[in-house]
Amino acid sequence: DWIEANVFLPAESSATPGRMKLWPYQRGICDALDDPNVERVTVMKSARIGYTALLGGIIGSYVANAPAPILAIQPTTDDARDWAVELEQVFEASPALRGLLTDESDDNNPSTMRARRFAGGGLKFLAARSPRPLRRHTAKVLCLDEIDGYEVTQEGDPIALAEMRTQTFRDRKILAGSTPVFDFGAITSAYAKSDQRIYEVCCASCGEFSEIRWADIRWTEGDPDSAHWVCPNNGCIVEERYKPQMVAQGRWRATAPEVCGHAGFKINALISPHHNARWSKLVAEFLIAKRN
Numbered sequence: 001d002w003i004e005a006n007v008f009l010p011a012e013s014s015a016t017p018g019r020m021k022l023w024p025y026q027r028g029i030c031d032a033l034d035d036p037n038v039e040r041v042t043v044m045k046s047a048r049i050g051y052t053a054l055l056g057g058i059i060g061s062y063v064a065n066a067p068a069p070i071l072a073i074q075p076t077t078d079d080a081r082d083w084a085v086e087l088e089q090v091f092e093a094s095p096a097l098r099g100l101l102t103d104e105s106d107d108n109n110p111s112t113m114r115a116r117r118f119a120g121g122g123l124k125f126l127a128a129r130s131p132r133p134l135r136r137h138t139a140k141v142l143c144l145d146e147i148d149g150y151e152v153t154q155e156g157d158p159i160a161l162a163e164m165r166t167q168t169f170r171d172r173k174i175l176a177g178s179t180p181v182f183d184f185g186a187i188t189s190a191y192a193k194s195d196q197r198i199y200e201v202c203c204a205s206c207g208e209f210s211e212i213r214w215a216d217i218r219w220t221e222g223d224p225d226s227a228h229w230v231c232p233n234n235g236c237i238v239e240e241r242y243k244p245q246m247v248a249q250g251r252w253r254a255t256a257p258e259v260c261g262h263a264g265f266k267i268n269a270l271i272s273p274h275h276n277a278r279w280s281k282l283v284a285e286f287l288i289a290k291r292n
Helices: 002-006 024-033 051-065 077-093 132-136 158-164 186-192 240-248 279-291
Strands: 040-045 069-074 102-104 114-118 121-127 141-145 173-178 197-202 209-211 217-220 223-230 251-254 262-267
Touching: 002 051, 024 040, 024 051, 024 197, 024 240, 024 262, 040 186, 051 069, 051 077, 051 121, 051 141, 051 173, 069 077, 069 158, 077 114, 077 121, 132 158, 141 158, 173 186, 186 262, 197 240, 217 279, 223 240, 223 279, 240 279
Parallel strands: 040 173, 040 262, 069 121, 069 141, 141 173, 197 262
Antiparallel strands: 102 114, 114 121, 197 209, 197 251, 217 223
């Protein structure tokens, strides 16, 4: 609720600038981070699900409402620098966040780290490929982005190194997200250790809940525009025009509820409201890729 009321997306980084509106599945991630019983949140995602914008809103909420030392880690130095600029634009566009961050330079690592101070904490942007600075910082909130792009160096596994920086905080939060690159990469392994939540939509025809999977997307051969979803419960044929309604009525369900303290979310583009994530668009991309 706070993110939707106070975070604004700038025109420089969003096709829909203005007050941020969370999609239903994004709210579940925020709820998990706000749960005192959850220490880790893992998001195994596709592109086009609004994760980067959500991450900016989450960091903004911590800075404004629960100030603490925050580390934001990207795969490379360029990624870290670009993310720092993008987040600064979000803060400038949001009246509730504007002016909360101050500049702070690091003479020892000017090319690998961006640092900001705020009342009660600090926000530092680091690169996984330059892990040495990790040894010099502590954090209560750790945001690891695109972890399948991290590389193990002579310094060790950057994910393990980053997590070590949070051990002094009993109420730490570790948020890791990535698009899978490898069959058994870092994000897949992290999700397997979580409570493995899937997002189930309410079928517009029969009203039963199920996950939208690629295997249940069908189309007439050679006609991507005919793409539709076949409900796995009762075989209902559902046209895409019902997708926003179904996603809005959806829910997260943990498939490994015996796991405590680690919330894992698996999100694919089939539930994304993005125009470029239409089922017909994804089918067309699939057919092109299949011919290559």
